[in-house]
Amino acid sequence: MTRIARRSLLAGIAALGTGACSKIDGFATSETGSGLFDLAEDWHLTAHRTLAGRQALAPEYAPEDRSPSFKGNGSLTVDNPIYRDQLAKGFPDWRLSVKGLVENPLRLSLDELKALPQRTQITRHDCVEGWSAIGEWTGPQLSTLLDRAKVRPEANFIVFRCADVLYGRRYYESVDMVDAYHPQTIIAHSLNGAPIPEKNGAPLRMRIERQLGYKHAKYLTAIEAVASFDEIGAGKGGFWEDIGNYQWYAGI
Amino acid sequence: MTLRPKPRHALSTRVWHWINAAAFVVLFMSGLGISNAHRYLYWGDYGFDPADAWTAVMRFPNWATLPQRYNLAEARDWHSAGAWVFALALLGIWVAMLANRHFARDIAAPPSAWSPANLWREVTEHLKGRFDPEDGGRYNTLQKLTYGVVFGFLLPLMILTGLAISPGFEPAAPWIVEILGGRQSARSLHFIAAFALFAFLVVHLVMVLVSGPIRQIWAMIAGGRAPEGANA
Numbered sequence: 001m002t003r004i005a006r007r008s009l010l011a012g013i014a015a016l017g018t019g020a021c022s023k024i025d026g027f028a029t030s031e032t033g034s035g036l037f038d039l040a041e042d043w044h045l046t047a048h049r050t051l052a053g054r055q056a057l058a059p060e061y062a063p064e065d066r067s068p069s070f071k072g073n074g075s076l077t078v079d080n081p082i083y084r085d086q087l088a089k090g091f092p093d094w095r096l097s098v099k100g101l102v103e104n105p106l107r108l109s110l111d112e113l114k115a116l117p118q119r120t121q122i123t124r125h126d127c128v129e130g131w132s133a134i135g136e137w138t139g140p141q142l143s144t145l146l147d148r149a150k151v152r153p154e155a156n157f158i159v160f161r162c163a164d165v166l167y168g169r170r171y172y173e174s175v176d177m178v179d180a181y182h183p184q185t186i187i188a189h190s191l192n193g194a195p196i197p198e199k200n201g202a203p204l205r206m207r208i209e210r211q212l213g214y215k216h217a218k219y220l221t222a223i224e225a226v227a228s229f230d231e232i233g234a235g236k237g238g239f240w241e242d243i244g245n246y247q248w249y250a251g252i
Numbered sequence: 253m254t255l256r257p258k259p260r261h262a263l264s265t266r267v268w269h270w271i272n273a274a275a276f277v278v279l280f281m282s283g284l285g286i287s288n289a290h291r292y293l294y295w296g297d298y299g300f301d302p303a304d305a306w307t308a309v310m311r312f313p314n315w316a317t318l319p320q321r322y323n324l325a326e327a328r329d330w331h332s333a334g335a336w337v338f339a340l341a342l343l344g345i346w347v348a349m350l351a352n353r354h355f356a357r358d359i360a361a362p363p364s365a366w367s368p369a370n371l372w373r374e375v376t377e378h379l380k381g382r383f384d385p386e387d388g389g390r391y392n393t394l395q396k397l398t399y400g401v402v403f404g405f406l407l408p409l410m411i412l413t414g415l416a417i418s419p420g421f422e423p424a425a426p427w428i429v430e431i432l433g434g435r436q437s438a439r440s441l442h443f444i445a446a447f448a449l450f451a452f453l454v455v456h457l458v459m460v461l462v463s464g465p466i467r468q469i470w471a472m473i474a475g476g477r478a479p480e481g482a483n484a
Contacts, residue, residue, distance in 0.1 A: 028319060028326050028329060028330070034329075036333055037329040037330075037332070037333050039333075040329075040332050040333035040335075040336055041329075041332060043336060044332060044418075044420065044421075045420070047421075048418075048420040048421050048423075048424065051421070051424035051425075052420075052421070052422075052423040052424035052425075053423075056423035056424065057423060058419065058422060058423055059422065059423075059426050059429070061297070065297060067298040067300070069301075071300040071301070124297060124298060124419075124435060126417075126419050126435065127290070127300070128289070128324065128328070129289040129290040129324070130286070130287075130289055130290035130439060131290050131292070131294075131298075131299055131300035131436075132297065132298045132299060132300065132435050132436055133298050133300050134297060134298045209419070210419055210420050210422070210423060211419060211420060212419060240325075244323075244324075244325045245325045245326065245329075246324075246325040246328075247325070247328060247329070247332070249420070250420075251418060251419060251420020251421070252328070252332050252418045252420060252421075
C-alpha cells in the first residue's frame with residue numbers, strides 16, 4: 001500500500017467516524033446508496049436461485065407442526081359493504097380474473113377454482129417483521145391458470161390485484177415468472193381445511209412460499225400478466241415497495 | 253524497495269479488521285432497527301404471539317439504530333448489503349489466516365495452555381491489570397480462547413443463523429434451519445450471537461484503551477512492529 005493510499009484511507013475512516021451519523025440517512029436515499037442496496041438485493045436473488053435451483057421447494061411441515069392459530073397482519077378486512085355482504089354469504093359472486101398479456105382471459109368463480117387440480121401444502125409464513133406462523137393451504141397452482149390463459153411470451157411479471165385498501169391505496173404485489181410458475185405458488189382458498197378467515201385474506205390469497213409475507217397478496221381479485229410494472233402504482237412492483245420502499249425481492 | 257521489519261499485524265489482518273469493524277457497526281445498528289419491528293423472540297419453527305415468547309427485548313432507541321429513526325425497509329437494506337461485506341470478508345480472512353499461518357501460530361493454543369491452573373493465573377493477572385504490554389505481539393491463552401471463539405464460532409454463527417432466517421435461501425440448505433431448531437430458534441440465536449459479539453467488542457475496546465490505545469490502533473492501521481523474538 002502506498003503512502004498516499006494509506007493517507008486517504010485514514011482520512012476516509014476519520015470522515016466516516018465524524019460525519020457518519022448526520023450523513024447516513026441521506027446515503028440510503030442517494031443514487032449511490034440505493035444503487036448499492038439494489039445491487040445487494042439482486043445478488044441475494046441470484047445467489048438463492050443459483051444455490052437452490054429455480055424450482056426448489058420451501059420446506060413443508062406435518063399437520064402437528066402447525067401453529068395453533070394464524071396471525072392476521074396488514075389489512076384485516078376489506079372495508080366496504082359489498083365485501084361484507086359477500087363474506088356473510090360465502091363469496092358466491094366473487095370472481096378472479098386472469099388478464100393482461102394473455103391469449104385467453106379468464107374469469108373464475110370460487111367453485112370453478114376449486115374444480116381445478118388442487119395442491120395442499122403446510123408451510124411456514126415469515127413476516128418481514130420477524131415472526132412466523134405455520135398453516136395448511138389449499139388451492140390451484142398459479143401455473144395451471146397461467147397455462148389455461150396462455151400467457152404471451154412478452155410477459156415478464158405476474159401482478160396480483162387485491163380488494164383491500166391500506167393508507168388510501170389499493171394493495172397489489174408482483175412476482176417474476178420463476179416464482180409465478182413455482183410448484184408451491186398457489187391461489188389458496190382454504191387455510192387449515194376451512195375457508196380462509198377474513199383476517200387472513202378471504203376468499204383468496206396468494207402463496208409465494210420462498211418470500212416474506214407481504215408478497216402473499218390477500219383478498220385477490222385479479223391476476224395480470226405484464227411486461228413491466230413501471231406503470232403500476234408508483235412503479236416499484238408492490239404496495240409496500242411503493243409506500244415504504246420495501247425490497248421487491250422479499251426472499252431475505 | 254527497502255527492507256522493513258515484519259509488521260505485527262499482517263496486511264490481510266489490518267484490511268479485514270477495519271472492513272469488519274465497519275460491517276459490524278452497520279449490521280449491529282441496522283439489526284437493532286429490525287429488532288424493533290417485532291421485539292419478541294421464540295424457540296422452534298413458528299412464533300408470533302408475545303405470550304409464547306421466551307423473552308421480550310427492549311425497544312432500541314433511535315440513536316442506536318441504523319437509520320436513526322424507525323424505518324424497517326431501510327434497516328433491511330443496510331443489513332442485506334452489509335451482510336455481503338461481512339460474509340465475504342470473513343471468508344477472506346479465514347483463507348488468509350490459514351494461508352499465512354496466523355491462525356496456527358497466534359490463535360491456536362497448545363494443550364498445556366488449557367490447564368485450569370494456567371487459565372486461572374491469566375484471569376487473575378488480567379484483573380490486576382497486568383498484560384505485559386512489551387510483549388503484546390503474542391497472545392496469551394485468554395486472548396487465544398476469545399479470538400478462537402469469535403472467529404471459529406460467533407462470526408460463522410452470525411452467517412449461519414442469518415442464512416437460516418432467509419426464506420429464499422432456505423430451499424438451498426434446509427438442514428441449516430433444522431440443526432438450529434427451526435426458523436424462530438435461528439432468529440433467537442442470531443440475536444444472542446450478535447450480543448455476544450457486542451460484548452466482545454466492549455471488552456476488546458476496553459483492553460485496547462488500557463494497553464496503550466494510540467500504539468495499538470496505529471499498529472492495526474500501519475502494521476506496527478513485531479516484538480523481539482516473535483516470528484510474526
